[in-house]
Amino acid sequence: xxxxxxxxxxxxxxxxxxxxxxxxxxxxxxxxxxxxxxxxxxxxxxxxxxxxxxxxxxxxxxxxxxxxxxxxxxxxxxxxxxxxxxxxxxxxxxxxxxxxxxxxx
Amino acid sequence: xxxxxxxxxxxxxxxxxxxxxxxxxxxxxxxxxxxxxxxxxxxxxxxxxxxxxxxxxxxxxxxxxxxxxxxxxxxxxxxxxxxxxxxxxxxxxxxxxxxxxxxxxxxxxxxxxxxxxxxxxxxxxxxxxxxxxxxxxxxxxxxxxxxxx
Numbered sequence: 671x672x673x674x675x676x677x678x679x680x681x682x683x684x685x686x687x688x689x690x691x692x693x694x695x696x697x698x699x700x701x702x703x704x705x706x707x708x709x710x711x712x713x714x715x716x717x718x719x720x721x722x723x724x725x726x727x728x729x730x731x732x733x734x735x736x737x738x739x740x741x742x743x744x745x746x747x748x749x750x751x752x753x754x755x756x757x758x759x760x761x762x763x764x765x766x767x768x769x770x771x772x773x774x775x
Numbered sequence: 776x777x778x779x780x781x782x783x784x785x786x787x788x789x790x791x792x793x794x795x796x797x798x799x800x801x802x803x804x805x806x807x808x809x810x811x812x813x814x815x816x817x818x819x820x821x822x823x824x825x826x827x828x829x830x831x832x833x834x835x836x837x838x839x840x841x842x843x844x845x846x847x848x849x850x851x852x853x854x855x856x857x858x859x860x861x862x863x864x865x866x867x868x869x870x871x872x873x874x875x876x877x878x879x880x881x882x883x884x885x886x887x888x889x890x891x892x893x894x895x896x897x898x899x900x901x902x903x904x905x906x907x908x909x910x911x912x913x914x915x916x917x918x919x920x921x922x923x924x
Binding site: 753754757758760761762763764765766767768769771772775 | 784786788789790791792793796797800801806809810811881883885887
């Protein structure tokens with residue numbers, strides 16, 4: 671398993687990172703404003719942001735003195751399509767096996 | 776299909792086998808590993824089985840990176856429910872209900888629910904990660920097996 675895949679699970683699991691993701695759902699935010707929300711050091715917040723970036727959950731832009739983070743949004747549609755295919759395949763396998771084993775009786 | 780990414784995922788399928796046989800195929804440990812491809816399925820209420828998308832790890836029985844599924848309901852002869860989650864994230868739920876539709880035919884109805892527990896961005900990334908594994912490993916295998924058979 672590629673390390674990046676594991677780390678995305680870790681990213682979602684951590685409460686501060688989940689909270690940062692929720693905050694960024696309301697729009698992009700500079701690092702200093704995110705830091706103000708938590709009782710942890712800017713260094714710790716920066717570490718969380720770095721992990722979120724590495725997992726592809728967020729992106730950042732430097733605009734002058736500001737370092738602005740935003741969600742890396744992509745179409746949710748793709749995920750739904752994938753899940754639909756996944757369950758269609760599993761149910762088709764279930765159907766085939768049930769019919770085959772029944773006909774063999 | 777719904778446009779709302781947090782809505783339930785639903786699928787129905789009909790097949791030519793009676794209800795009791797469908798139930799056995801759906802829940803019997805020998806059969807479940809065949810159609811579902813999971814690890815450590817015991818067919819006992821409260822036990823956990825695992826969906827391992829990486830075929831190499833699956834071959835070794837290794838559950839690293841797998842999706843966890845706890846058996847929540849085994850109501851013979853028609854209702855099978857299990858949770859579906861990655862540890863540390865909210866548990867979604869998969870319900871498969873069977874219905875006798877006569878003439879030795881059975882309808883299976885799948886509902887995958889619980890997406891409203893996640894902020895939309897979390898759902899997307901949770902599934903993206905799972906999808907990457909399943910897309911690259913499972914679906915091509917299924918296609919190959921279907922075409923060969």
